[in-house]
Amino acid sequence: MTDSYRNPFSGINAVTLDDQAILDYWCSPFAYRLFSEIKEADIYEDPSNIVFMGGRSTGKTMFLRYWSFPVQLKLAAENNSKSGKIIDYFKERKGIGFYIRIDGPVLRSFNGYGIDLEKWNSIFTHYFELIVGRNCIEAIKMFYELGELKREEIENYFIPEVRTIINAPEIVSIDELLKEFDYRIKEVDLFRGNVPFFKVDFIPYRGGFASQSLSFGIPKIIKKTFSDFRQSINFILLIDEYENYSEPQQRVMNTLLRFSSNEIKFRIGMRLKGFRTFNMISEDDFIKEGREYRKVVFEEVLIKDKNYHDFLVEVSKKRLESVTIFKEKGEIDITKFLSKAENIEEEALELISKFPGKHFNHFKKSLRESDIEAIKYRENPLLELLNILWVLRGVPANEVKSAMEDYLQGNTNGEKANKYRMDYIDKYKLSLLFLLCSIYHKNKKYYSFNTFAFLSSGIVGNFIELCRRSFQYAEFENKDLLIKEGTISKEQQNKAALDFSEAELQQINRIESYGGYIHKFINNIGNIFRDFHKDERIRYPETNQFSADIDNLSDPKLKDAMRAAIKWSVIQKKPKIQQTAAGKHLKDIYTINRIYCPSFQISYRTRGGYSVKLTESDIVKLMTEENVSSKDYLKQMSAESTLFDSI
């Protein structure tokens, strides 16, 4: 029975999935209305280029690959069109997509060895043109083999046109064409292999290709040659991992973007801030959002609505279904494995079970003995803590007790009882637990579907990794229970969350530029947030965001470092500018990626109340110094009006 088990969240990387697996795991973000900026038809039909931005593991590759020709071909075969012709499926969809991923090590190899930048640009352009051209020809070959294109059209028109532009007059078949492309690509690879040892020039044996010659040239030939393509099929180049292209390479690509026609369009996947440059090859020209492309953000820090949660349930369902044992038993609901939401009261009771009165002892210097007795409520230490806070703020103990009792009896018509309910349910419940944890010197547990969804910060891959690690722990500690009961304990989930959080924190050091500075910054700001969570007056509950004017930082290195932090989703900009506190000016607000919250023992929610204000000198300090004290930032908070002042 257990032989049919494997971790459903293990080892699925969209780049490596085969075409069928892309379909099997595909969950349409459009069905969950995750993007307001585009609709499904735009992928093939929109005359603008579109840039999809998002952090690592936000699903960009899955998204781009889904629209690629081989995957759509499978869908076409499954959904027979009325005519029975596969090509009609593409005509109905109005486009055909070519997925292009050149991996980082290859892109980085077009550089150095005493060869000037302009020459490297030409070699890269030649290489890119060959890669795109080969993709197009391969698609024609597949259509031909499926009997969708006529042999005469291929032999009498298509091949002669292509062989003219590639200067290969002897070629008579598509297979020969593909071989020729492979040979020429290998020519570049050979050059890359030799140039570190010898002073050599790159001289392609039949000449080099200029920008657009094949990437636009071959689609044009296809449209000219085959009537089915002529009117209604757009050519969509799906370029992945654009952030890996160097600045000179992006200039080559940006130029292509500028000169793309209505029928040849780009859909580009990249990290946030993945443009290294907006310049084109020509020095005085550049591309601009809204003119050459429009932007869709895959990662939204405030994705907290039901649609995102439903999407995660669906993504998980597909993975759970892929494991025989779970499919057979119908255990395909991730919310059952993890539990839907955390039980804060239960956690608080577990927390104090060994030393039940410690929180009263903690405040005993500030409280009268008689008050303590009046506000005790053994069944819920969080209410006891709230009572303590009310008394500390000057509310008489008997009134606190009365408000609590009214709340407990569901009688919240009175002003105090209603206020008590709002304080507990809407404002402070989670903050009270963090404070209780601090008093008891214990850690908050991070578990449940909702918590994992929040921790994922809008990055689907983070959610998947939290699940993978949870299943890993559950399998290791009690595999039978995992399979029989279909549940994972909160302790196992918490271990998974802590492990992943620590690993991600550690990983910041490895960010290709400014990793060390960003790591220091996150450590410092995370600890400052932690001190806010330990504030015994809970003046600013769940503070975990900061305001900063990154775009106007005067030090370019500092600006680049903060941008790198955004690019790698270490910090996330909230979509709209907000007030830093009630009554304050509107500013850009940033949160740290919530996956770091378990490491710092801070809230994974974004309340949006108070933001720590960071000036340029603050950022310098946080990026360069170890263990920056939170005193100044807590003082900053004290100097401002507090939410409690209004009570």
Add this chain to the structure above:
Amino acid sequence: MKKVLYKMELVSSEEIKRDSFDFFLLAGGSDFRAYQIMRLMKTENVSINKILLFDFLERVHDIDKNDPYYEYQEVGFKNIFPIQCSIKATNSCLQNLIPLESELLAAQKVALDISCFTKPFFFYLIKLFKERFKVKELTIFYTEPQSYLFPRGIFSSYRSSIGPITILEIPGFSGFETRGGKRVLVILLGFDGDLSKEIYEDISPSETLVVNGFPSYTPKFKDISLIANEKLTSDKDVEIAFSRANNPFEAFNLLEYIKKRNGNAFINIAPLGTKPMALGACLFALYHPDVRVVYPLPETYEKVTTNRCWNSWRYLIPLNVT
């Protein structure tokens, strides 16, 4: 008649005293093992025409005169020629080697101590000597460390590198990708789990195979590497194979087997494990130019990563391969 398949032996005074070399190449380093072989050669009066000491900018920029890095000056050889170079630009040594080109082309016996070279650097040097200086055989020395440094416990704190990393092809080892074919990634496992994850993501292979050094220099090392690379090794689709940590030829044979099994796949090798295993990968990639070797280049390397010395090995590496 006994047929010698490969030659690998423990370095001993008895053996080494019979050696003589036209060139002996080694890397400057602060690890104790950096000059172990050179010291032994001096003690045993090994005849060496020229010693080329690869003097890395990154290793000398913040050390003082008393750093163990400079102990090579005390060994007693007078014919040491420092070759200025940079870890980050492997071919940076070429301009300083070109003036010696005619001597190098005439050299019959060349020895290379890989103990303190970074892996990309010695890969580059071996191919350079094969392709440009037409050396037919290299004698490679390697000194095992007694232990590695684990600043915060043995299971996750080993770092040979510091700061951001960039995944690169080792210069000269780009390979050729068969378009539309499958990609296989073979990771020779090291202790630094961050590196294997980054490589896996950048290469995005359809199949991954990790090779653990077993038997390792000491028993615990094989477990440390598995635990440090937990994310990768726990994946059921990732196959784990073993190869003796100090035997390049065993690694070579294993890679041969993997290549045969995968037909026309584009094989990517990430030599993160021991240097002898990496040496096997280097030899394999020289035999199979279609194979790509990738490596994570960090911002900086730790100055010292090992403790004292253990065994020293001597390998004969044939380079007249086609």
